Amino acid sequence: xxxxxLVAASLEPLMLSLxxxxxxxxxxxxxxxxxxxxxxxxxxxxxxxxxxHKLENxxxxxxxxxxxxxxxxxxxxxxxxxxxxxxxxxxxxxxxYNAILVQLxxxxxxxxx
Amino acid sequence: xxxxxxxxxxxxxxxxxxFNPAFSARDLDELERHLRDHIRHLHAEGLDLERxxxxxxxxxGDYRTADYEYRKVLWGKMRRLPTDYLDQxxxxxxxxIRLAYRSLRRNKTAAVINLTGLSIAIGVLxxxxxxxxxxxxxxxxxxxxxxxxxxxxxVERDGxxxxxxxxxxxxxxxxxxxxxxVEQAVRFERYSTTVSYVRPDGERVADRQRLVFVDPAFLEVxxxxxxxxxxxxxxxxxxxVITQTxxxxxxxxxxxxxxxxxxxxxxxxxxxxxxxxxxDRRPQASSIPFDxxxxxxxxxxxxxxxxxRDAWTQSVTATFLLLRTPEDVDAVAAQMDRYLALHNxxxxxxxxxxxxxxxxxxxxxxxxxxRGEIAFAPPTQIFIxxxxxxxxxxxxxxxxxxxxxxxxxxxxxxxxGIRKTLGGEKRHLVVQFLTENVxxxxxxxxxxxxxxxxxxxxxxxxxxxxxxxxxxxxxxxLWWFLGAALVVVAMASGMYPAFHIARFEPIAILRDRQRLGxxxxxxxxxxxxxxxxAFITMFASIALVQNAQYQAQQDWGYDKEHLLMVPLEEARxxxxxxxxxxxxxxxLQVAGTRHNFGENWGWATxxxxxxxxxxxxxDVGTNYLAAMNVRLREGRMFEPDRQETNGVVVNEALVRAxxxxxxxxxxxxxxxxxxxxxxxxxxxxxxxxRHTIRPAFLRLIDEAAYTTLVLRxxxxxxxxxxxxxxxxxxxxxxxxxxxxxxxxxxxxxxxAGNRRTVNxxxxxxxxxxxxxxxxLFGLAAQNVARRKRxxGIRKxxxxxxxxxxxxxxxxxxxxxxxxxxxxAPLAYTGLGHLLDAFYAxxxxxxxxxxxxxxxxxxxAALATIATQFRAIAHANPADVLRAE
Numbered sequence: 001x002x003x004x005x006l007v008a009a010s011l012e013p014l015m016l017s018l019x020x021x022x023x024x025x026x027x028x029x030x031x032x033x034x035x036x037x038x039x040x041x042x043x044x045x046x047x048x049x050x051x052x053h054k055l056e057n058x059x060x061x062x063x064x065x066x067x068x069x070x071x072x073x074x075x076x077x078x079x080x081x082x083x084x085x086x087x088x089x090x091x092x093x094x095x096x097y098n099a100i101l102v103q104l105x106x107x108x109x110x111x112x113x
Numbered sequence: 114x115x116x117x118x119x120x121x122x123x124x125x126x127x128x129x130x131x132f133n134p135a136f137s138a139r140d141l142d143e144l145e146r147h148l149r150d151h152i153r154h155l156h157a158e159g160l161d162l163e164r165x166x167x168x169x170x171x172x173x174g175d176y177r178t179a180d181y182e183y184r185k186v187l188w189g190k191m192r193r194l195p196t197d198y199l200d201q202x203x204x205x206x207x208x209x210i211r212l213a214y215r216s217l218r219r220n221k222t223a224a225v226i227n228l229t230g231l232s233i234a235i236g237v238l239x240x241x242x243x244x245x246x247x248x249x250x251x252x253x254x255x256x257x258x259x260x261x262x263x264x265x266x267x268v269e270r271d272g273x274x275x276x277x278x279x280x281x282x283x284x285x286x287x288x289x290x291x292x293x294x295v296e297q298a299v300r301f302e303r304y305s306t307t308v309s310y311v312r313p314d315g316e317r318v319a320d321r322q323r324l325v326f327v328d329p330a331f332l333e334v335x336x337x338x339x340x341x342x343x344x345x346x347x348x349x350x351x352x353x354v355i356t357q358t359x360x361x362x363x364x365x366x367x368x369x370x371x372x373x374x375x376x377x378x379x380x381x382x383x384x385x386x387x388x389x390x391x392x393d394r395r396p397q398a399s400s401i402p403f404d405x406x407x408x409x410x411x412x413x414x415x416x417x418x419x420x421x422r423d424a425w426t427q428s429v430t431a432t433f434l435l436l437r438t439p440e441d442v443d444a445v446a447a448q449m450d451r452y453l454a455l456h457n458x459x460x461x462x463x464x465x466x467x468x469x470x471x472x473x474x475x476x477x478x479x480x481x482x483x484r485g486e487i488a489f490a491p492p493t494q495i496f497i498x499x500x501x502x503x504x505x506x507x508x509x510x511x512x513x514x515x516x517x518x519x520x521x522x523x524x525x526x527x528x529x530g531i532r533k534t535l536g537g538e539k540r541h542l543v544v545q546f547l548t549e550n551v552x553x554x555x556x557x558x559x560x561x562x563x564x565x566x567x568x569x570x571x572x573x574x575x576x577x578x579x580x581x582x583x584x585x586x587x588x589x590x591l592w593w594f595l596g597a598a599l600v601v602v603a604m605a606s607g608m609y610p611a612f613h614i615a616r617f618e619p620i621a622i623l624r625d626r627q628r629l630g631x632x633x634x635x636x637x638x639x640x641x642x643x644x645x646x647a648f649i650t651m652f653a654s655i656a657l658v659q660n661a662q663y664q665a666q667q668d669w670g671y672d673k674e675h676l677l678m679v680p681l682e683e684a685r686x687x688x689x690x691x692x693x694x695x696x697x698x699x700x701l702q703v704a705g706t707r708h709n710f711g712e713n714w715g716w717a718t719x720x721x722x723x724x725x726x727x728x729x730x731x732d733v734g735t736n737y738l739a740a741m742n743v744r745l746r747e748g749r750m751f752e753p754d755r756q757e758t759n760g761v762v763v764n765e766a767l768v769r770a771x772x773x774x775x776x777x778x779x780x781x782x783x784x785x786x787x788x789x790x791x792x793x794x795x796x797x798x799x800x801x802x803r804h805t806i807r808p809a810f811l812r813l814i815d816e817a818a819y820t821t822l823v824l825r826x827x828x829x830x831x832x833x834x835x836x837x838x839x840x841x842x843x844x845x846x847x848x849x850x851x852x853x854x855x856x857x858x859x860x861x862x863x864x865a866g867n868r869r870t871v872n873x874x875x876x877x878x879x880x881x882x883x884x885x886x887x888x889l890f891g892l893a894a895q896n897v898a899r900r901k902r903x904x905g906i907r908k909x910x911x912x913x914x915x916x917x918x919x920x921x922x923x924x925x926x927x928x929x930x931x932x933x934x935x936x937a938p939l940a941y942t943g944l945g946h947l948l949d950a951f952y953a954x955x956x957x958x959x960x961x962x963x964x965x966x967x968x969x970x971x972x973a974a975l976a977t978i979a980t981q982f983r984a985i986a987h988a989n990p991a992d993v994l995r996a997e
Contacts, residue, residue, distance in 0.1 A: 026143065027150035045147050046174030049140070050182035057189060071123075071149045072142035 002041060011051060013090035019061060019079045020087055026052065026075070052077055060086050117163040123148065126170060135183040148173065206548065213549035216525070223517045226891040227510075228557055230884050231606070234503075234510035235561030235598060236569045237880065241503035242594050243570065243581050245496055250588070251400045252473050255336040259439045260296075261473040264288075264432045265483060266465045270718070270727055276469060278485035281456050282427040285328070288434065292448060294441035297334050301431040302326040302412050303486055307377045308405060310363045318363050324376070325403040325430075326412035332392070334435045341370050342390025347408050352389035354406040360391045376407070378415055381683075397582070400477040400488040425456045431487040433473070442470050462718065462784060494950065502877045505646060509881060511606040512639040513888040514550070518610035519636055520895040526617070533619035542615035550607030551599070558599050576872040578865075609635075637928060640892060643885040644932030644970065645939070650881045651966040652940040653947060654874035656958060660948060661867050663956035670797025671710065672742035675831060676856035677824040677838065678709060682849055687819045693841055694822075699830040704736035705819035710799040711859035714809070720782040721771055728767060729799065729809035730783075732818065738762065738794070738811070740825045741856075748777045748792030757813045760791035767808035768793055788812065801863035802954040823856075831855065870951065882973060890977045893922060897981045905990035914986055921985070922978045929974050933967055 018029055030043050055061045060083035065073045079087070123145055130136045130144075148169050155165035173179070217224040252258055264285075265278040285298035304326060309319035332344040332354065346354050353374055360369045369388045377383045386407065394403065412429075413422050421427050436442060449468040457464050471479055477490035522529075532542060566583055574581055585591065681687055691703045708714050708731040715730040735757075738750045746765060751757055768776045779790045788810070796806045826834040835853060842851040897904070900921055907917050941958060948955040 025146070025150075027147045027154075031154075044174045044178075045144065045151075045172065046179035047182055049143060049147070050179075050186045053140075053183075053186045054189060057186065068146070072146045074146050075139075075143045 007041070012055070013087070013094060015051065015055065016060065016079065016083055016087040016090060019077055020084065023064075023076045023078045025077065029077075055083070059083075117161075117166070119152070119162050119166060122163075122166050129176065130179075133180060135180055135187050140183065144173070205544075209545050209548035210552055212545060213552040216549055217553065220521055222894055223521050223891060224553070226517055226887050227514050227553055228560060230510035230513045230887055231554060231557035231602065232560035232564055233880060233884065234507040235558055235602065236564035237503045237506050238598060239562055239565040239583065239595075240569050240573050240581075241499050242591070243565075243583055244499055244573070244579070246590060246594075247397060247581060248400075248477055248490060248496070250398055250590075251477050251490075252398070254395060254398050255473065257334060257336065257435055258474050259472065260436050261334060262434045262436060262442055262445075262470045263473065263476060263487065264434060265469040265471065265485070267467050267469060268463060269466055270725065274466065276479075276483040278431055278471075278483050278487050279428045280432040280468075281425045281452075282421075282429050283423045283425060284452055284456075285429075285432040285434075287452065287455075288432075288445070292445055294436050294438075294445050295434050296437050297330045297435040299328045299331045299334050299433045299435070300326075300409055300429045301331070301433060301487070302409070302429045303403075304412070308363075309375045309377075310372065311375075313367075320362075322359065322404040323402055324405045324407060326407050326409045328409045330435075331406065331433075332390070334433060337392040337394060340391040340393050342388075344390075346390035347406060349387075349389060350408050350410050351386055352408065353386035354390040354392060355388055356394040356404055357391060358394065358396070359404045360388075374405075376405075378411070384411070397580070400480070400490050402489060425459045430485065434470075439472075442472075446470055498873070502873075505650075505877075506880055506884065507602065509643055509646060509884040509888070511602065512643050513884060513891065514553075514606035515610055516636050516639050516888055517891040517895070518546075518550075518607070519613065520892055520899070522610070522614050525614075529614060529617060530619040533617075539615045543611045546611035546614060547603065547607050550611070551603045554599055554603040554606070557602075558595060562595070572876070576876060577869050636892065637924070640885075640888060640925070641928045641932045641935070643888055644929050644974075645936045647878070647881045647885040647970055648933055648936035648966055649940045649943065650874065650878040651970060652936070652962045653944060654871065654878040655962040655965050656944050656948070656956075657871045657874050659962065660952065660956045661864070661871055664802045664867070664952070664954065665864065667798070667802065667954065669711075670743065670795060673857040675826045675828050676741065677826055677831070677835060677853055678856055679822040679824070679838065679842070679851075679853045681705075681820055681822055682846055684817050684819045686845055687816055687822060690822060690841065690845060694824060694838065697834065697837055699827045699834045699837070700824050701827055702736060702740040702823075702825040704740040704823040705734035705816060705821065706737040706823060707732040707734075707814055707818050707820050709821050709823075709856075709859070710741065710797065711801070711856075714799060717783045717810075719810075721779075722781075726770065726808070729807050731799075731809060731811040732814040733811050734816065734819055734823075735813065737823060740823045742825075743797055744795040746793040746795050748790070750792055751813050757791075759786070759788050761788045761810045761812045762792040762794055763790050763810045764794050764806065764808065765796045766806045767810060770808045798860075798954075801860045803863065803952050805953040882970060885970075886973050886977050889925060889974055890980065893925060893978050893981050894984070896925075897921060897984050901988055904985055904988055905992075908988070909990045914982065917985055918978070918982055922981070925974070925978060929971060933970075937963055 014033070015029070018024065018032060024032065026045065026049055030045065030048060033041050033043055052061065052063075056063055056077070059080060061077045062080050063075050063077050065075055068074050126148070127141055127145060130141055136144075148166075151169040151172065152162065152165045155168055156162055160168065255261065263278055264280045265276055266280060267274050267276050269275075282300070285300045288295045289298040302325065304324040305321060306324055307319055308322040308324070309317055311317050327347065329345070329347040332339070332347060340357055340360075342354065346352050353376075355363075355369065355374075363369070363374075364372065369391055372388045373385050374388060375383050375385055392406075396402070416422055416427065434445070436445065446468065453465055453468065476488045478493075480488045480490050481492050529542065562583075570581060570583060573579070583591070679690075681690075687705045691705065694700050694703050710731070715732065717728050717730040719726050719728050733751075735751050735753045743750075748762070750762060751760070763776065771779070773779055776790050776793050781788055790810075794811075798806065799809065800807065824834065824838070838853055839851045842853070904917055904921065907920070908914075912920075940963075944958055944962075948958075
């Protein structure tokens with residue numbers, strides 16, 4: 001549905017935005033994205049987790065393990081202050097970009113709510 | 114068909130990833146959790162478990178993508194996170210250790226040489242550490258150690274400042290009363306006398322013991338662990354506190370507490386004391402020896418004149434101060450002027466220039482430079498000597514390592530070349546070689562500690578008469594030391610070979626152009642250096658052995674043979690004993706004395722025309738000089754029938770020191786009394802040969818002051834006379850054992866000390882030679898192995914085996930000769946200084962030690978080289994040449 005370069009470019013801001021809603025684990029994130037995009041955007045687990053790990057290494061997110069009764073424990077990811085700052089940066093960029101497109105395409109691009 | 118088992122399916126799935134280093138166990142946990150969540154979701158939507166599983170796995174993405182993505186993260190992480198890098202490094206380390214193990218196994222000779230050498234060196238180092246560390250820990254077990262100070266004083270004598278650790282008797286109590294900084298002052302007075310105990314079965318145990326009179330607070334100021342009894346034990350005037358060692362000796366397994374000890378305070382006064390406490394003196398951790406503690410009050414009682422009890426002229430062995438804080442010492446030192454004035458006002462013969470304060474922990478360090486008999490420690494030279502020896506051996510072992518490593522590299526050139534071609538970086542090779550070395554050094558360390566425990570330390574104890582033990586768990590210092598030793602030894606020995614080897618260019622190696630080892634100047638100079646050291650230590654020990662023999666043959670300045678000495682219990686026994694003995698036909702002469710050459714003497718400050726000088730003083734009986742057979746230079750000796758009032762006999766050293774040209778009739782004063790010189794004796798040895806002969810004078814004393822009876826026996830009758838004397842003695846003192854001895858044994862302790870020095874040197878020389886020979890052996894073996902082709906060709910062309918052996922090893926023989934040429938002059942000057950440092954009377958250095966050392970070492974080297982004979986003889990030229 002979405003082109004590969006767009007997905008790749010929006011991956012980090014989208015992830016940070018999702019986590020700004022609160023703590024989430026990987027499967028939950030995929031489900032949430034699926035719901036938000038009406039099933040148009042389905043993230044692949046084998047890419048999602050490495051991305052999360054990358055963000056973790058960069059210090060933008062942090063993770064805690066929570067005990068599970070069946071099978072392995074569950075790893076929850078949460079935004080760090082550094083991650084919040086990064087998200088703010090992304091938002092600023094995307095808004096500016098959006099403003100350019102709006103000027104060219106008209107305001108229909110904006111959400112209609 | 115088996116029903117679908119989700120857990121099994123998941124574990125099968127997991128197995129595919131388990132050995133992929135890109136996925137950690139936690140990564141897999143997370144993925145599995147994801148799968149489980151997804152499966153549950155799908156299952157809830159109506160799929161059966163098996164289909165849900167396959168669907169979920171499919172959605173997860175294929176293995177290659179996952180592997181690729183995870184790997185990207187991992188590499189990113191490796192650049193940042195040291196912890197994960199550590200995982201990787203550990204894997205590398207494992208591989209290095211495996212390689213090290215293989216290479217050690219492949220090259221057994223080299224490994225054995227290095228292991229033996231390094232472990233011996235490390236063993237010696239451990240012994241050195243234990244020896245030195247014991248002294249650095251001395252007295253530190255006292256809780257108050259940093260606050261305990263000993264008061265000493267300085268005086269000026271012969272223009273030099275002397276430091277003494279004794280102090281005036283009233284000083285301690287006065288300071289405690291006057292100075293708020295002084296929490297406690299404890300006086301400490303040594304006394305040596307016979308202590309006896311009658312066992313319940315009636316048997317009497319009696320021996321001379323080191324008694325100390327101390328103020329009762331001693332046990333609280335110091336922290337000697339009380340095995341039995343309380344620290345307040347000494348407040349009771351009739352109580353005594355003994356050491357564990359003393360208790361074991363006197364009481365065995367009996368309970369010492371409450372037992373009664375008889376202490377012979379003076380020849381006529383014996384008092385009984387009750388044992389109220391047993392303490393552990395911790396002889397390994399203490400420098401202040403004693404066996405028995407008595408309340409100080411007893412010492413006060415012993416002073417004949419009651420006025421002496423608070424006289425500033427009286428002194429005690431030591432006064433210890435417990436200060437409120439360690440820093441108070443400056444404040445206390447600043448307030449000492451009044452005590453200085455109090456003392457100097459009454460002691461005009463002994464004017465203090467200042468009081469000194471030394472911390473308890475430093476006592477062992479200063480005892481060599483101060484006078485007094487409070488603490489005992491080996492002289493500083495011993496510490497330096499032992500440290501130098503152990504570092505020397507370590508250096509030798511490291512030399513061996515470097516040499517053997519360089520010469521065995523030849524075999525590993527191909528390995529290095531291939532590693533480099535396959536992308537191995539220089540630093541990887543360096544790390545690999547260093548790891549090999551660390552593994553080897555670690556083995557050597559373990560072996561070394563075992564060697565030290567089993568042989569070296571017991572050997573050292575036997576050689577030097579110490580009782581050291583390795584305390585593995587008592588302190589962390591040993592472990593720090595061993596860790597540091599491992600790192601230092603591994604680096605010192607491995608650094609150069611590692612960098613040297615890693616430097617080679619692969620192209621040169623693989624084209625067989627790289628040649629090394631046999632031409633290395635480093636190898637040559639290290640081996641030569643080893644043999645220089647071997648020569649020097651060998652010279653030194655041979656010279657010391659010779660010197661000991663030389664000293665044993667020295668003239669003592671009097672006839673030391675056939676002289677029998679008998680310590681008297683009481684002076685009044687002298688007369689009757691002498692009378693009885695004179696009837697024995699084997700007794701040529703009988704004399705009495707208080708001081709005896711080589712055993713005891715007094716000190717006196719002579720006032721010669723207003724100039725003060727220190728001199729040794731001998732108080733002797735009339736016949737003593739004649740019985741000792743001292744040689745007279747001029748004047749006369751003491752004569753039996755002459756009433757000697759102020760005549761003294763002096764030695765030549767005193768005459769020299771004063772520069773008298775006509776000594777007879779010269780006068781000097783001692784403590785106000787005037788003496789006139791009536792005779793001059795040829796110099797004789799009363800200190801052992803370590804010290805110069807000091808100025809001495811001999812004065813006559815009354816029979817009432819005799820402590821020793823001297824007998825000159827007819828030659829050849831010593832044993833008979835000794836037995837006869839013992840019998841006579843028994844009829845006088847049935848209770849007291851006969852303690853007679855021969856005069857020629859008075860320097861035995863000195864000669865035993867000498868022997869210990871010689872032993873230490875001989876052991877060092879042996880180890881040095883052993884290590885050098887091992888190094889030579891390693892090089893010679895590698896050399897033969899490397900030159901197999903040459904040897905093969907020479908043999909084919911008809912060379913004689915011995916010829917080949919000589920040709921191949923010529924360079925080693927040259928090195929040994931060079932080593933000798935370097936070592937001989939060094940040793941000659943060095944030995945002179947060494948002997949001068951140890952002995953005032955020493956032998957001149959002749960050619961013998963050099964000849965002997967050269968012969969010995971050359972022989973050892975030749976024998977080592979000859980071991981290669983077999984390798985050469987057995988080398989079949991056909992095999993060697995075909996292998997090429």
